[in-house]
Amino acid sequence: MIVRGRELLVDPSIDVDAVVVGTGAGGSIALRELARAGLRAVALEEGAFLGPRDFTQREDEMIPRLFQDMGGRMTEDLGIRILQGRGVGGSTVHNTNLCKRTPDRILDRWASEYHVSGASPSAMAPRFAQIESDLSVEPMPSEWQNGNNAVLRRGAAVLGWRGGPLAHNRIGCQQSGFCELGCAYDAKQNALKVILPEAIRAGADVYADVEATRILVTKGRVVGVAAVARDAVGRPRSEVTVRAPVVVLAGSAIGSAALALRSGLPDPYDQLGRGLRLHPGAVVAGRFDRAIDAAQGIPQSYECTEWLSFERNSDKRVWIVPAFAHPIGTAAALPGFGGAHMAAMRDYNRLAVLSAMVHDETSGRVAVTREGRPVIRYAMEDGDRGQLAQGLVASARILLAAGAREVTIPGVFPVRATREAELAKIGPSLARPHAVPLTAVHPMGTLRMGDDPRRSVVSSQGEHHQVRGLFVADGSLFPTSIGVPPQISIYAFALHLAPGFVAAARG
Amino acid sequence: MVKLPLRISRRRLLRSGLALGTFVIAGSGLAFLRTRGYVVPPERAASLTSLSAWQWVFVTHAARRIAAPDRPADSSIPTPDDVDVAGFIDDYVGRMPHELRRDLFRAFAYVEHVAPLRRGYLSRFSRLPKDDQDEVLTSLATSEQELLRGAFEGIKSLVFMGYYRDARTWKILGYDGPFVGRPVGGWTR
Numbered sequence: 001m002i003v004r005g006r007e008l009l010v011d012p013s014i015d016v017d018a019v020v021v022g023t024g025a026g027g028s029i030a031l032r033e034l035a036r037a038g039l040r041a042v043a044l045e046e047g048a049f050l051g052p053r054d055f056t057q058r059e060d061e062m063i064p065r066l067f068q069d070m071g072g073r074m075t076e077d078l079g080i081r082i083l084q085g086r087g088v089g090g091s092t093v094h095n096t097n098l099c100k101r102t103p104d105r106i107l108d109r110w111a112s113e114y115h116v117s118g119a120s121p122s123a124m125a126p127r128f129a130q131i132e133s134d135l136s137v138e139p140m141p142s143e144w145q146n147g148n149n150a151v152l153r154r155g156a157a158v159l160g161w162r163g164g165p166l167a168h169n170r171i172g173c174q175q176s177g178f179c180e181l182g183c184a185y186d187a188k189q190n191a192l193k194v195i196l197p198e199a200i201r202a203g204a205d206v207y208a209d210v211e212a213t214r215i216l217v218t219k220g221r222v223v224g225v226a227a228v229a230r231d232a233v234g235r236p237r238s239e240v241t242v243r244a245p246v247v248v249l250a251g252s253a254i255g256s257a258a259l260a261l262r263s264g265l266p267d268p269y270d271q272l273g274r275g276l277r278l279h280p281g282a283v284v285a286g287r288f289d290r291a292i293d294a295a296q297g298i299p300q301s302y303e304c305t306e307w308l309s310f311e312r313n314s315d316k317r318v319w320i321v322p323a324f325a326h327p328i329g330t331a332a333a334l335p336g337f338g339g340a341h342m343a344a345m346r347d348y349n350r351l352a353v354l355s356a357m358v359h360d361e362t363s364g365r366v367a368v369t370r371e372g373r374p375v376i377r378y379a380m381e382d383g384d385r386g387q388l389a390q391g392l393v394a395s396a397r398i399l400l401a402a403g404a405r406e407v408t409i410p411g412v413f414p415v416r417a418t419r420e421a422e423l424a425k426i427g428p429s430l431a432r433p434h435a436v437p438l439t440a441v442h443p444m445g446t447l448r449m450g451d452d453p454r455r456s457v458v459s460s461q462g463e464h465h466q467v468r469g470l471f472v473a474d475g476s477l478f479p480t481s482i483g484v485p486p487q488i489s490i491y492a493f494a495l496h497l498a499p500g501f502v503a504a505a506r507g
Numbered sequence: 508m509v510k511l512p513l514r515i516s517r518r519r520l521l522r523s524g525l526a527l528g529t530f531v532i533a534g535s536g537l538a539f540l541r542t543r544g545y546v547v548p549p550e551r552a553a554s555l556t557s558l559s560a561w562q563w564v565f566v567t568h569a570a571r572r573i574a575a576p577d578r579p580a581d582s583s584i585p586t587p588d589d590v591d592v593a594g595f596i597d598d599y600v601g602r603m604p605h606e607l608r609r610d611l612f613r614a615f616a617y618v619e620h621v622a623p624l625r626r627g628y629l630s631r632f633s634r635l636p637k638d639d640q641d642e643v644l645t646s647l648a649t650s651e652q653e654l655l656r657g658a659f660e661g662i663k664s665l666v667f668m669g670y671y672r673d674a675r676t677w678k679i680l681g682y683d684g685p686f687v688g689r690p691v692g693g694w695t696r
Contacts (some may be wrong), residue, residue: 339577348682
């Protein structure tokens, strides 16, 4: 059953075996596994319950409904815009269906450097396979590549760079090109469509528009969650108390950390909220003489991995994928304003856009304001800036190799080039602080797992080192960036950790 | 309890208090004067839900420059007034979380009242000629202070959301628009 906040007329008190905070990739799996184990489980979701009929394909209507802070979430220094999901299904509702496993070398590194036990590549392989089966993950056929993806494929091929098709979780896709605004055709095989309905069929309840405000802890043991239910326009409606011996945090690397900080959880080694990775990226636009029609078709179906290696101390830490937006997003990203900006917008259908995303080593931090809202502190380190500059130049080379007449790297002072030789002059200063607009869609870390309580917040089983019964099952678990989109990793780690919180809920 | 350093004499304390009081009164007076004289059409004033009169006037002027047409003589290009960017922002801001709205209003106040002064103009932004408004906006867009650039980018994003949300603007781009709810013959016929 799905209950909306506005339906909670009195201050309810709910007694269950387990409560899950968040309903994205991690929360949906946690809820499903608890319910399938025969336990009474509920999930609290601060955002709304929206379905295909609500997804209007209009940016002005969907961005404020599907994203945190109405799409305006930023790092504290305003250097990076963070697009993060909000609502039943979390970020799986607006993501572009990219399905990649956690790289083996990352899992190995977590074991050797961060004392994560039980999550070796061989231990995780069945989890990934299970999730991929649940979500019907398949490689994208080449005939489904739209103009923007074809540009990436062609440019990489001309340069002799490594690339290939991406795998997605979609069935019945209409190739409308509006994935990031929610799928009006219900083709996304995500938490909203697949996993949460399975959880509900197994007996779980989901409370939408109910924001967890505090984790309740007594004598070193979690006893529940306090929350506030809101009406359709966000006004507080009632106070909700969920009493449960097990709480699973799955509100994202930012949301879960903020809730933990608001709740004043014990933090003897000052680890809470630390280790934030953002997988930040910036874009390069190429203007072609012919129509690319990048807004039409599946947005991201091809990747270039020439500049991405997971070897230790690698100097290749950039993942290049197509990135295109509808008019409002494009207008915000293009430099300048006024007549010159509109003139640039007239090339909308002739633009191809690539994004260079950095497998970051910068460690940021989530804190909270006095009101309890998250503050995201992240100052990109020089090494990552060098990688970003390298990735932007590589993206520009791909676009020129594919036939772009001109490439533009948006920024305070945009960089333009028409020939590859002009790109050779560009150095690491291209990515100096605040020079290029950065966007992040994959926050990770902040409640990191590991067996050493001095360097982590939760154990390798996902349980808080100091608070019994409190588990984490989202991207905040990850000790480092994983360098690829994290949805499959989050689903799989929630599945991996489920036996622990199921056993705890059984008492 | 905070103890005052013994070096501060009563006379010095009184002088400091007087100076502070004068500063507060002068600042309040200036703020009062600079938020007077904004004229909003009565029917619009009655419908505003989030913006004050001065904020609505500022947003209207900022939108006219940020979404200015590339071909001013071309009457087929909808203006920000035609698509009611300011009205959209009034509604949008009303749904923002409190802290975001507060920060945005501070950005409005800075661009309207302070940024022109820093460029040597004594007028408010909304009373400057177009070219001078563009100069002020350019100074913000290229400022070395990231907070000022952030303020500009925030206003720019809102204006473009208000402008390019309207199907009448899609013809400029050759954008076909959403499939959901698409009229027979398309959005841009």
